[in-house]
Amino acid sequence: MTEQAVGRLAGRAVGDAGPDAAPAPEPAASPEQVIRNVLADLPRHRGVVVDSPPGAGKSTLVVRAAAHIAETGEPLMIVAQTNEQVDDLVSRLCERHPQLTVGRLSASGYVAPRRMLELPGVTVGTRVQDLGDPDIVIATADKWAWIAGRTWPWAIVDEAYQMRSDKLLRIAALFDRALFVGDPGQLDPFSIVDGDRWSGLSWDPLQSAVSVLLRHNPDLPVHRLPVSWRLPASAAPVVSRAFYPFTGFRSGTGPGERRLELATGGMGTVHDRALEEAARSGWALLELPNRHSVRTDGEAVQAVALLAERLLQRGAVAGSEQGERPVTADRIAVGAAHRDQVAAIRNAGLPPEITVDTANRLQGREYDVTIVLHPLSGRRDATAFHLESGRLCVLASRHRHACVVVARAGIAELLDAHPSAEPVQLGVPVKFPDGWEANQSVLDHLAAHRV
Template sequence: MSAVVRELRSFVAGSGVVAVVKAPPGSGKTRTLVESLEAGIKKRLRILVAAQTNNQVDEISDRIAERYSDLSVVRFASSGYPRPPGTHPRVVYIERTSSIPDGPIVMVGTVAKLALSSFDGDFDILFVDEAWQMAWADFLTIRQSADRYVFIGDPGQIPPTVSIDVDRWESSDHGPHLAAPHLIMANPQLASVRTELRLPTCHRLPYDSARLVNRFYDFEFDSQAKPGERFVRAVKRPAAAALADDLLDRALDAMWAHRWPSTTAIIQLPTPDGGLPAGTDLKLAQYTAEIVARLIARRCEVSTDSSEKNAPRLLRPLDIGVVSTHNLMNTAVHKELLKFSPKFADVRVTTPERWQGLQRPVMVAVHPLSGVRSPSSFDLETGRLCVMASRHQSACFFVTRDHVAATLNDHLPLADQALGCPDAVGKGHALHSDFLEYHRERNLVV
């Protein structure tokens, strides 16, 4: 049992008001939540668990049922929501508050569903999973369900999605669009009743990738992986049929040019003489798909943990993911992959927002500044780059046009944020520059 789980169990069994657990990517956030429930279950508390999506809620419900063999888990679902195939038999679906059992209970639901119902102190404690994805305004809709709270999440992830203009709250200390844990941590009036914990270890990322991703966080964390334990390497080297083939080969060579294999690289496609393409860069989409196909054609092997280091397994299309910040680019990459072979339908291609909480042995990422002439706050938002750089277990290849360094040099941030507010755009510019320089210093840009 980890020290954080022990401290959380002590918090749950005691009378503390609010606990906030900061967690790096792939550090076992959900496992920590599930294990810490034990203290509340033993005390026969009424426990409410909130998550952001139905997929997250379904997974948490199953994991709680698997962990506690004598417990029925109540899944509070929307009317007509289908029970997913394979759901644990002790997960009980209900749709109305009138169906909620009396007495000790563990109930799980999405924040959106819970916000539509009235829970006025009906529960003893509220757990929030992936808490940094929840806006303060969303928390306020469910805060009266309990008077004690546990927030667990990754502060490096993408800020909560808000569909309205938030400029009016830019200088507010309690902006409703801000992540709920951020406001709780920043409130000095809560210092005396707040418990702050950190998960210390990333289990997903390779050793060097964890060092790279740590730059996005305001706290240090370790990697479970040892140097050289995770990697991707080619077994077969067919002749290069395209520029993407040649550059992938060079990237793999560069990754193996050090004492320990590196696990990230940046692969550049020349910018056309006539300038950057307008709209979706279809050539870059084709280029990205070619890199995925080349990884399979080279019969690459991967090691995703210590057990595979000396016996790596063959890379499959299912082991590869593609991420881009724009849906049109993702659609174009998916179409190009299917031109190579129907087997590439197994390659998940989607946005960083939808990759949160997921992982693959190998990721191919379209750099968020590729094709961008004048970076906006959206382009420079650090959460997206952090998510894109932290989904892999063995290797991640960033694909981009070769103008990104020049773009960062030519377009300095204006620092036009409201007085007293942090310069988020300036921070994004600095982290993007640092990310590129990290790879340059190690000859990992090809």
């Protein structure tokens, strides 16, 4: 794929694969058949796109495709978006295919974790020349942008919807054919630069790499993984309906195959009742009194912290197709929209093993139970940031068993008072799902689980 080829890029809205893109498979399609179709398409096209719902096995597909390409004897480069994603892919590749040699390309300030140094067949270096001639070279998109003078016949771009199109353009000359794997329902690529000046342009650099790629290459095949192995049967229909209205998916498990049990009895508090509702149904909404609040709402922060503490105190046990295991602190995550909210929750005295972070940093991660501070809780307005569908999608799709949402009452009225009315810009495809509708859909479901 040459730089000139990728130069014919522009933005695609989520849910709009272009007029000539491959039709979406029915949710009942076999995941194995989809993967076989992807592997069969790799040598036929300059690029192949795979859309994946939360927990559908993106990393598994990347590892399998990497091994498939390596078997041909041709070298492969893999592009990820963060160092954590790169390290995870290296570990997965070595665990499942120990015969492969892997080069981990890094920046000069990168400190390899111990697990990386203990993996056989892995070489870490700051220059391609330092790696020898491995089967696979893996690095972040930012690191690949500094590589010149060599090309690879194959590339795999992981979390491609998190990658800005300008980053793809910078590395496009490094490879001939590529597989792009990502989740179209997650957060858009992050940038601190105001992108209004580029809105409507076919090469808008702030759009995702996949969006721009498909706008100018509508003939490229688009495959969709139809099953989420993370989300339980109680969550997959909710997330699918709210955030993937045109590319639905199903859960890999059926009703009753996942269960969450609380080993000790509760004391009848709202926090205990919320946890009991979540254990029973997979969802709970702990609703606080309707009130406008500052962003670091002290009452909401305290409620979130108490829920996490009580979950540990009551000895939650998660049962699934993987067997039974206690829900330890490292299997619990707390999500919020803003970094100052995250800091306030961390300072509430939670065990350090509990993950507390923003939606941007929780993206791609998985836990048994998640506790979410709703982005619109206590707000006077509903801005584009807080209505962004990808933010709520990430927060509501990290769990294997249950999700508890903490929010002040009045969000429905807030949404009604701030209908979706973003400025219409020429040349910018309409994005689906609409954040206003996605929030309403999730709120309608949570209303049946209100405590």
